[in-house]
Amino acid sequence: MTGTVASFGYGGVSLQQTLNLTSLSQKKDSLQTQASTGVRSDSYAGLGTARTQALALQPAITQVTAWGSNITTVQNRLTTTQSVLSQISTIAGDLNETLSTLAGSVSSSTIGTAAQQAKTALTSLGNLLNTQQGDSYIFSGLQSSEAPVSGDPGNSDLASSIANAVKQMGTDGASSVLSSTLTLAGTTSDNQPFSASLSTDPATASAQNLQIVTGKNETATAGIVATQGGASSESSTGSPIRDLMRNLMVVASLGSADPGDADYTQLIQGLQDTNTAAIGGLSDMSGALGVQQNTLTSQSAMLEQMKSALTTQLGTTKNADLAQVSVQLNDTSNQLQASYSIIADMKGMTLASYL
Numbered sequence: 001m002t003g004t005v006a007s008f009g010y011g012g013v014s015l016q017q018t019l020n021l022t023s024l025s026q027k028k029d030s031l032q033t034q035a036s037t038g039v040r041s042d043s044y045a046g047l048g049t050a051r052t053q054a055l056a057l058q059p060a061i062t063q064v065t066a067w068g069s070n071i072t073t074v075q076n077r078l079t080t081t082q083s084v085l086s087q088i089s090t091i092a093g094d095l096n097e098t099l100s101t102l103a104g105s106v107s108s109s110t111i112g113t114a115a116q117q118a119k120t121a122l123t124s125l126g127n128l129l130n131t132q133q134g135d136s137y138i139f140s141g142l143q144s145s146e147a148p149v150s151g152d153p154g155n156s157d158l159a160s161s162i163a164n165a166v167k168q169m170g171t172d173g174a175s176s177v178l179s180s181t182l183t184l185a186g187t188t189s190d191n192q193p194f195s196a197s198l199s200t201d202p203a204t205a206s207a208q209n210l211q212i213v214t215g216k217n218e219t220a221t222a223g224i225v226a227t228q229g230g231a232s233s234e235s236s237t238g239s240p241i242r243d244l245m246r247n248l249m250v251v252a253s254l255g256s257a258d259p260g261d262a263d264y265t266q267l268i269q270g271l272q273d274t275n276t277a278a279i280g281g282l283s284d285m286s287g288a289l290g291v292q293q294n295t296l297t298s299q300s301a302m303l304e305q306m307k308s309a310l311t312t313q314l315g316t317t318k319n320a321d322l323a324q325v326s327v328q329l330n331d332t333s334n335q336l337q338a339s340y341s342i343i344a345d346m347k348g349m350t351l352a353s354y355l
Helices: 002-037 044-102 108-129 157-167 174-186 202-206 240-252 262-318 322-346
Strands: 211-215 218-221
Touching: 044 108, 044 211, 044 218, 044 240, 044 262, 108 240, 157 174, 157 240, 174 240, 174 262, 211 262, 218 262, 240 262
Parallel strands: none
Antiparallel strands: 211 218
């Protein structure tokens, strides 16, 4: 009888204690995981009512991170573009000095030297315009996988056409040469020397700038297009780089020019005017890029602040309160020990233990 009562009493209570032990063990495991990882749960389901906020915050952080990465990409391209523009501006400045020399009393050998220097500068200009950032040509705009300049500009059809026009100076006069070479430079054919996509007017070329998303409904222009610019005029193609290339090609074709000819003097003066304007255009491009770089720096800082705030919010949602976890873990361990003790004591109980 005594054994029956003990068995009955122990069996019913033991089942409840076993369930309690299982629940407490699971709770302890969960708390230990939180203590070791620092997060409340390794799944959104384990966050309870906070999972809705966590699910909304994580994509937002990912998006902000992507925008920040895009800004870094644009900034890298702009930095490279600025460096190349500086070198192109140096070529234009050197040409101005050469033109100043040619405007004075010079010999045929001095003109020949200037012509050779211009040919070398054309090769350098072509190489600079074909500068790449990774696998992307920074002066090609949307067609960034295609080199903006095909081969050496000094050996292009445009260079040959301009050389032929310069040879007609004795017949057609300096004004005609200046006008015809400007027209030739502004209407290049595909790959002579510019790629097919860039052999267009300056306004159309400007519209081909590569745009990269840097925020919600925001994009940034990632560099410049080699042939971009504004409206053409009697002294400019509208594109500073086209104008510089044309001026170099004209000087490169002066090898047989007579420095004592009035048309020669007028030609040099016209080139000086155009080249000075080209230098100003290049400076404007560089200034615009500088403004954009400053704007992107500010935007990048703002995105970093936003990311930090969102990450803090997500942390509040997901991160465990380690102090509270420590207290709960201690309490749960004590409860487990007490439960084990009760079960151990109950195994030796008889009817007399109840009386």
